[in-house]
Amino acid sequence: MPHPYDTYDTPQILDRRQGPHGEVVLRRHGGLLQIIANGCFLMDTSDGRSEQLLVDVACDALSGRPRPSVLIGGLGVGFSLAHAAEDPRWGRITVVERERAIIDWHLDGPLSALSSRALADPRTGILEADLVRYVHETTDTYDALCLDIDNGPDWTVTEDNDSLYSASGLASCARVLTPGGVLAVWSAQPSSDFEGTLRNAGFQQVRTEEVPVARGVPDVVHLAVRPG
Structure with a gap:
């Protein structure tokens, strides 16, 4: 007979x-769904x-x-997409997921x-593509680019993503933004070095927003504006 705590203590592989x-894995751990890539924990449904x-x-x-x-880089567990679709201010909502x-x-x-509700919204579309390649090659432009494909600019999920946070990668991000467009980058920790890289790449109004936490290092969003 299964132990009564097995459901909570032992992750269950769903796919x-x-x-x-x-390798990409979806697993259930208690009431949470978790995404694991090549053995590295990416995200779960605990707190969006x-x-x-x-x-x-x-x-x-x-x-x-x-x-x-808005172009959202990374579908993940869907928090960013679902929240964007709940906001009537947004027009076209595009998600790139590789x-x-x-x-x-x-x-x-x-x-x-x-x-499901967000995906049924007529404003929403999903592109199956690698974001790094997409921002280099697309001719589409967006008013906002929201990146959440890594644990942050200093902690990438795959080595190839490093280039996205370099001067040349940020130039490609700026290229897909309309004048005065906004780049927002999710990170599991603040990065003063990345703020400097954003400024050196020509972005303006660079700042960092923190998510309040009771203890530990807060998640942050690095924000920057392409000059008009």
């Missing part, structure tokens, strides 16, 4: 996929405040621009409970 970037802050500060920084478009497994988990899997 495991081998993709072009390695920082992901919600990511899209809120970007929209607020656009200073009332009517129906702004892992087919994560997209499937939202379309017809366990994560659909978080994102």
Whole structure:
């Protein structure tokens, strides 16, 4: 007979996929859903405040621009997408996600409970693509670019993502932004070095917003504006 605490203490693997970037796992741990990539914990469904802050500060920084478009880098567990779709201020909402497994988990899997309403919104679209390559190659532009594909600029999930936070990568981010557009970058910890990199890349109004926590290092959102 199973131990009564097994449901809470032992993670249950719901799906495991081998993709072009390695292994991606969706598991349930108690009441939480968790995404693991190549053995590295990425995110779970415990607290979406920082992901919600990511899209809120970007929209607020656009200073009332009517129906702004937003590109969200990384679908994850869907907190950023769901929150953006709940906000009538946004116009076009596009999410770039490179892992087919994560997209499937939202379309017809366990994560659909978080994102089904957002995905049904006519403003919303998902692109299956690598964000780093996308910002280098696309001809589309957006009023806001919200990045949440790593644990932060100093703690990338894959080595290839390092270039996104360099001067050349940030130049590509600026290229997909409209004049006066906003770049918002989620991070598990503040990075003064990244603030300097943003300024050196030509961004203005660089600042960092923190999510209040009772103890420990807070999640933050680095915010910057492309010159008009």
